[in-house]
Amino acid sequence: VTIIDVHGHYTTVPNEQRIYRRRMLEDLDSVGELKITDDQIRESLEKAQLKDQRERGITHALFSPAAGPMAHHEGTEPVSQTWARTCNDLVYRASTLFPDSFTPVCMLPQSPGVKPANCIEELERCVNQMGFVGCNLNPDPSGGYWTDPPLHDRWWYPLYEKMVELEVPAMIHVAGSCNPNFHGTGAHYINGDTTAFMQMLESKLFEDFPTLKFVIPHGGGAAPYHWGRYRAIAERAQWRPIEDLLQNLWFDGCVYNQLGMELLIRTAGADNVLFATEMYGTGQSVDPRTGRTFDDTTTYIDAIEWLSEEDKRKIYETNALKVYPRLAKRLE
Ligand SMILES: [Zn+2]
Numbered sequence: 042v043t044i045i046d047v048h049g050h051y052t053t054v055p056n057e058q059r060i061y062r063r064r065m066l067e068d069l070d071s072v073g074e075l076k077i078t079d080d081q082i083r084e085s086l087e088k089a090q091l092k093d094q095r096e097r098g099i100t101h102a103l104f105s106p107a108a109g110p111m112a113h114h115e116g117t118e119p120v121s122q123t124w125a126r127t128c129n130d131l132v133y134r135a136s137t138l139f140p141d142s143f144t145p146v147c148m149l150p151q152s153p154g155v156k157p158a159n160c161i162e163e164l165e166r167c168v169n170q171m172g173f174v175g176c177n178l179n180p181d182p183s184g185g186y187w188t189d190p191p192l193h194d195r196w197w198y199p200l201y202e203k204m205v206e207l208e209v210p211a212m213i214h215v216a217g218s219c220n221p222n223f224h225g226t227g228a229h230y231i232n233g234d235t236t237a238f239m240q241m242l243e244s245k246l247f248e249d250f251p252t253l254k255f256v257i258p259h260g261g262g263a264a265p266y267h268w269g270r271y272r273a274i275a276e277r278a279q280w281r282p283i284e285d286l287l288q289n290l291w292f293d294g295c296v297y298n299q300l301g302m303e304l305l306i307r308t309a310g311a312d313n314v315l316f317a318t319e320m321y322g323t324g325q326s327v328d329p330r331t332g333r334t335f336d337d338t339t340t341y342i343d344a345i346e347w348l349s350e351e352d353k354r355k356i357y358e359t360n361a362l363k364v365y366p367r368l369a370k371r372l373e
Pocket residue numbers: 048050108214258319322
């Protein structure tokens with residue numbers, strides 16, 4: 042069985058990166074380049090991530106910079122530009138050292154109030170020069186205050202045009218929250234996922250971009266659970282059926298309980314769910330009821346008795362190759 046994890050983050054980076062970030066926020070001009078050796082990168086991955094991947098039978102993972110520390114709300118746009126390049130270079134190096142295990146996905150140098158078009162140069166660098174196959178798009182670079190236009194606004198269109206041209210999907214992924222009302226991974230992440238879903242539903246975005254592809258992580262936030270609510274809103278407003286979104290939209294299976302996983306697959310259908318763990322993130326603690334970590338998501342999928350082998354293969358492998366055509370080419 043081939044198992045592709047579409048949602049991995051390099052969260053075990055050597056500590057030099059955090060120190061570098063602090064220095065960058067104090068004085069960008071004098072920060073220079075981040076110095077981390079190949080041996081440090083190897084060591085930071087071998088003892089945890091690669092070991093866990095092997096033990097769980099995960100063949101390959103899409104690997105992006107840690108999401109909270111993207112912190113697009115901190116510092117100026119030049120800070121975000123330098124930080125994105127630095128973090129993207131690190132996941133690229135990880136994917137070069139372990140090409141069988143990782144394919145890189147980039148963060149974007151977003152900054153609140155700054156046009157998303159300014160991210161195009163970094164996206165092109167990553168995709169054209171370094172073989173990245175996707176990007177993480179933050180729908181709220183302000184970190185919990187939602188000060189920029191919604192995802193269906195033309196504000197975002199130049200970036201979408203480039204994504205379509207390059208054939209790279211975006212995973213919608215907020216960074217940390219600086220609003221004390223919203224716990225980062227508990228509230229802000231799930232708000233971001235749900236809000237992005239609603240913005241797509243209420244807009245003509247996919248009529249303007251019929252081949253644009255998004256992945257909403259963390260099981261789609263509240264969307265699958267409240268599918269009836271969204272259908273009701275769409276019916277009442279006489280929008281097109283909610284299921285039409287599934288031409289352009291996939292959910293990752295980063296859900297950390299059995300019933301939630303089953304609800305997601307039943308609701309969205311096996312064609313629109315991509316296997317994911319989000320290692321390492323929220324789910325790395327051990328569930329005392331099972332003795333396994335919450336993010337050991339193969340166990341939930343394998344326990345579903347009604348899921349056919351064909352559908353399981355879609356979720357584990359073939360959907361990812363369809364959504365990420367550059368990944369399919371890379372793994373050929
Ligand atoms: Zn994530």
